[in-house]
Amino acid sequence: MGKKESKDVTEPNGTNQSNRHSGPTPSKSPKGGNNGSRRQPHRYHGKNHVGHKKKQRFESENGGAKSIEDDFDMTIAEELNSGNYKMKGRRAQVSINHLLQLQFPEVKKSPESIPPKSVRRKQNNSHHIHLHGDSFVNAHYRVLADNRINYKEQSNNPNVPVPRENIVRIVVPRGQNCPICLSEEPVVPRMVVCGHIFCLSCLLSFFAAEEAVKNKDTGYVQKRKFKECPLCGSILRSQNFKPVIFESDKSQERPQIGKESSFHLMCKPHGSMLPLPVHLGVDPLAVGDFPPVQMSQLAPYSRMMTCSSGYAIELLERDIDALNTQYEVDRVLYNDDGKFYKLALEELNAGVARILQDIDKEPVDVPSLASLHLGTNLKAKYDESNAFFFFQTAFESSTRYFLSPLDVKMLLFTYERYSRFPDELNAVVENVIYDTVVTEELMTRYKYISHLPLGTEIAMIELDWRSTDLIAQEVYGKFAPELKERRRRLHMRRTREDKQKKLYERRVEKEHKEFYQRENGEEYGPEIIYDSSDPVLDSLKLESDSADDIHEPHRKERTIWGTSIPVDEESSRENQEFEAMLRERMQQAESGNDGQLPVQGGKRDKKKKKSKVMLFSSNHQTL
Incomplete structure (x- = not known):
């Protein structure tokens, strides 16, 4: 121890x-001389x-x-710094010295990929804004909402959609078919989250159909929890669709290039969401941001309108009548059992019952028609300090059409103030610039479109001022260089588009030609350059035209199957000579047979017939 x-x-x-x-x-160890003389082991690795x-x-x-x-x-x-450290274990067997001199290859950009530098302001107006669901409906359609709800949030921000439970109807243009029953006009139409429209009974049958999904790995089969839109594949949920009403039969007017169009001067007071034409004489602030549906003359200019409970019940009763009529037709024609018809009818009746429960609720801030003062002079009441004045046309279209900035600049130089612009402007359309949507940057440049939601499609119209007398010659001469430059850019763009169109047509013709060549078993030869601007496909030519065509590299022969095969010139000439000689011998044989009588019971006839058979079967080697 x-x-x-x-x-x-x-x-x-x-x-x-x-x-x-x-x-x-x-120094030596104090414990003994032997320890001091012996070399001590190093206590480090390596x-x-x-x-x-x-x-x-x-x-x-x-x-x-x-x-x-x-x-x-x-x-x-x-x-490690000196590079002499030797690792032990499995990782020491893998060399990573090649990573010390790792260099990425230099990427050389081609001149076409480098965007040109421009001193002018970047135009990001054409940025794509993805809209889906309620935001898509809010930007493209007019909404009829319940007037018993206060929509202050929508008045302050146009991008806030109306809640689904407060939507009475969504107004859409006609011409949309039901993807399930393919009816030209859906009966009791309903809109799903992606914006497509179905019949109510078709939607109920669609959601009632059970779809099984099988796992490829395990083979387990289970019921799919959601449905997909038959048109776009968006995920659909039951009871997540909105009622729809079609607009009255109105032509979807669109400005046409080279034709005259009528523009109306609009007045939008600051803080208002409703611009109205000056010639109507209706104050937008007196009407409110969302006018009632009874003011039908304001419907083309409003993005959202309110309606009463009585009007909502009236629309549901129309749906019930349309559903009954359609059921009678289906029962007679297709012997329909009426299962989904009854489900749709129950849903409509439930909607009427929900409205009747809250029918005593008073509407919120609904102006009466009697209180409106028609004939208000908006130019005298508003000016540039408290309102925006701008030109707009084609109000029935989902795309908003405004006057281009250069044309507005010319009018401002002529009339000096926006409020002095004429109430109506008629001029020939020179160009329409599409593919523009409302963005935040665009709103900062053009503040008069601040009442539109983000993603709304707009178009700028350029006018031909040579067709109107509103602009004096002095003003036209002042802006002549800018107008000339605009026409030059328009001409270049149209020329480029025509060239691309011709190239596309030639490519399509070439693809068709290659397709028919593959069908006929022909080999690809050198590309034939046609003298005319409209070349004709070889496979579509007539037989008479193919013989006279100087551009045909090889003469073709039509087979009994309807296809064409190339024919060798030498063999074709020999065949023609053989056929001519064969016809001549046959005619001589027939003429000789007519002048002689049958001998020895028809032996001569049998011999002649046998020689004919030999001619056809010996391939012109024995006559």
């Missing part, structure tokens, strides 16, 4: 190598003695003892 304790006491003195090597020269000496000099300069852990870390760091 005593020896063991003495060993434990003296063990630290023998293991503290840092104290022993702290000086410039190692065989780098140079690194160990550097560590000793570093410790002597700092003049302090360090712990074993610090000593170990410092030694490893020095060996």
Whole structure:
């Protein structure tokens, strides 16, 4: 026991190598001469003695003892810096020295891929804004909402859609068929989240049909929890569709290039969401942001209108009548059992019951027709300081058409103030610029479109001022360089589009030609350059035309299957000579047979017939 304790006491003195090597020269151990003369083992990994000496000099300069852990870390760091550290284990077998000189290849951009630098302001008006669901409906259709709800949030921000439970109807143009029953006009139409329209009974049958999905890996079959739109594949949920009403039969007017169009001067007071034509004489602030549906003359200019509970019940009753009529037709023609007809009828009746529960609720801020003052002079009441004045046309279209900035600039130079613009402007359309949607940047440039939601499609119309007398010759001469430059850009764009159109037509013709060549088993030859601008496909030519065509590289022969095959000129000439000689011999044989009588029971006739058979079967080698 005593020896063991003495060993434990003296063990630290023998293991503290840092104290022993702290000086410039190692000293002998006080425990005995043998320990001082024997070389002490290094306590570090590897065989780098140079690194160990550097560590000793570093410790002597700092003049302090360090712990074993610090000593170990410092030694490893020095060996890593010197590159002499040797790792052990599996990772040491993989060399990663090639990563030290890793360089990515230099990407050389072609001049076509580098966008040209322009000092002019960047036009980001054509940025695409993805709209889906309620935002899509809010930007493209007019909404009829319940007048018993306060829509202050929608008045402050046009991008806030109306909640689905407050929507009475969505007004859409005609011409949309039901994707399920393919009827030209859906019966009791309903709009799903993606914007497509179905019949109510068709939707109910669509959601009632169970669809099983099989897992390819496990083979487990389970019921699909959701449905997909048959047209676009969007996820559809039951009871997540909106009622729809079709607009009255009105032509979707669109400005046509080269034709005269009528523009109306609109007045939109600051803070209002309803711009109205000046010639109507109706104050937008007196009507409110969302006028009632009874003011039908304001429907083309409003994005949202309100309706009463009585009007909503009237629309549901129309749906019930249309549903009954359609059921009678289906029962007679298709022997329909009326299952989904009854479900649709129950849903319509439930909608009427919900409205009747809250029928006593008073409407919110609905102006009466008697309180409106018609004939208000908006130009006298408003000016540039408190309202926006701008020209607009084609109000029945979902696309908003406005006058281009250059044309507005010319009118402003002529009339000096926006409020002095004429109430109506008739001029010939020179160009229509499409593919523009409302963005935040566009709103900052044209503040008069701030009442439109983001993503609304707009178009700028350029006028031909040579067809009107509103602009004086002096003003026209002042803006002549800009108008000339605009026409030059328009001409270049049309020329480029015509060239691309011709290239596309030629490519389509080439694809058709290759298709017919593959069908006929022909080999691809060199491309034939036609003299005319409208080349004719070889496979569509008539037989008479193919014989006289000088551009035909090989003469073709029509087979009994209707396909054409190339014919060798030499073999074709031999065949023609053989056919001519064969006809001549046949005619001589027939003429000789007519002048002779049958001999020996018809033996001569049998011989002649046999020779004919030999002629047809010997391939013109024996006549």
